[in-house]
Amino acid sequence: MTAVIETESLKKTYGKHEAVRGLNLCVEAGSVCAFLGQNGAGKSSTIKMLLGMIHPTSGTGRVLGHRIDKESESLLIRQNVAFVAEDKRLYDYMTVAQIVRFTKSFFPGWKRDLEQRLLAQFELPLDRKVRQLSKGMRTKLTLLLGFARGCELLILDEPTEGLDPVAIEDVLQIVVSLAAQGTTVFFSSHQIAEVEQVADHVLMIDRGQLVLDAPMDQVKEEYRHIHAVFPEPVEERDLRLPGVEKVQTEGRTVSLTASHNVDSIVAHVRMLRARSVDVLPVSLKEIFLEKVRARG
Numbered sequence: 681m682t683a684v685i686e687t688e689s690l691k692k693t694y695g696k697h698e699a700v701r702g703l704n705l706c707v708e709a710g711s712v713c714a715f716l717g718q719n720g721a722g723k724s725s726t727i728k729m730l731l732g733m734i735h736p737t738s739g740t741g742r743v744l745g746h747r748i749d750k751e752s753e754s755l756l757i758r759q760n761v762a763f764v765a766e767d768k769r770l771y772d773y774m775t776v777a778q779i780v781r782f783t784k785s786f787f788p789g790w791k792r793d794l795e796q797r798l799l800a801q802f803e804l805p806l807d808r809k810v811r812q813l814s815k816g817m818r819t820k821l822t823l824l825l826g827f828a829r830g831c832e833l834l835i836l837d838e839p840t841e842g843l844d845p846v847a848i849e850d851v852l853q854i855v856v857s858l859a860a861q862g863t864t865v866f867f868s869s870h871q872i873a874e875v876e877q878v879a880d881h882v883l884m885i886d887r888g889q890l891v892l893d894a895p896m897d898q899v900k901e902e903y904r905h906i907h908a909v910f911p912e913p914v915e916e917r918d919l920r921l922p923g924v925e926k927v928q929t930e931g932r933t934v935s936l937t938a939s940h941n942v943d944s945i946v947a948h949v950r951m952l953r954a955r956s957v958d959v960l961p962v963s964l965k966e967i968f969l970e971k972v973r974a975r976g
Contacts, residue, residue: 683706683708684743684744684832684866685706685707685730685743685833685866686705686742687703687704687705687730687739688704688741689703689704689740690704690726690729690736690739691703691737691738692725692726692736692737692888698888700725700888702739703739703888703890705726705893707866707881708864708881709832709862710864711865711881712859712864712879713866713880713882713883714867714875714879714881714882714883715866715885716868716869716875716968717884721887721888722885722887722889723837723868724837724868726885730743730757731743731758731761732751732753732754732758733754743757744832760833761831761832761833761834761835762829762831762834763826763834763837764823764825764834764835765822768819768822768841768842770810770822772811773809773810773811775806776804776807776810776813776821777806779821780795780799780824783825784828787829790828790829790830791829792828795828798824798827801850802817802820802821802850804821804824816844818842819839819840819841819842820843820847823839823851823854827854831863833863833866834855834865834866834867835867836868837868839855839867839869840852840874852878859880872965879896880896880897882895882899886971896964898940899964899967902940903937903939903962904962905936905938905959905960906935906937906938906945906949907933907936907957908934908956909932909933909954910934910953910954910955911932911953913932914934914952918952919934919936921948922941922944923939923940923941923944924937925970926970937962946959
């Protein structure tokens with residue numbers, strides 16, 4: 681598959697603070713890739729570097745084949761990428777109709793049919809000025825302006841913030857539909873349930889470093905909790921096997937979190953004479969919390 685976004689040893693420092701530390705990303709064409717992390721983890725700095733809005737301190741990167749550290753090429757990136765920022769800034773003095781007309785004049789691939797469908801679906805009033813719109817309406821308008829551009833790559837930062845559950849479901853369905861038509865979607869969100877619903881790949885960042893890079897199918901199929909009860913306490917070192925991410929022991933009870941190799945881990949636990957062994961799925965939220973806490 682062709683890489684739409686790729687970085688190598690990407691770094692960004694602000695004074696003595698390292699916001700992004702040696703980040704290696706690869707986002708394949710046509711994927712819906714989630715970019716997860718706590719506030720301050722380095723997500724916004726990474727997105728700004730990808731768009732050429734700030735320059736890397738070191739390292740390299742390409743978006744749609746264009747260098748992110750060259751000003752002339754970063755301009756091409758911004759012309760060919762639809763970006764919806766977290767702050768959802770718009771021209772307050774314009775009406776909805778005016779800002780739609782203004783925006784589409786810059787994008788020859790503008791999808792007028794999608795524009796018309798979303799205007800109706802989002803119930804956006806054409807004659808109302810942007811400053812008179814509610815937060816949810818502003819979010820819907822910003823998403824319409826991003827979705828309808830007809831760009832090869834769509835970068836979304838907290839796209840559903842301020843939306844009600846019905847609107848969120850609509851937005852997620854649109855994201856899936858655009859991906860099915862060949863658009864690559866790279867989005868940052870704190871709403872992990874939404875990520876599980878639509879993403880096919882997950883990148884997780886903590887303190888500027890990548891801590892998870894995996895297809896969503898792999899996360900769902902291979903990550904497991906393994907709970908075992910032994911006739912007597914066991915040494916933690918005896919449970920440090922390939923695939924074991926975390927070990928918790930409490931007397932004769934052991935809880936393991938595994939990212940892969942589950943069958944071999946279970947066989948080993950049984951060999952240690954566990955009286956009972958339970959294997960349970962792990963949610964993406966649990967993985968996120970464990971990855972972050974493990975580095976705390």
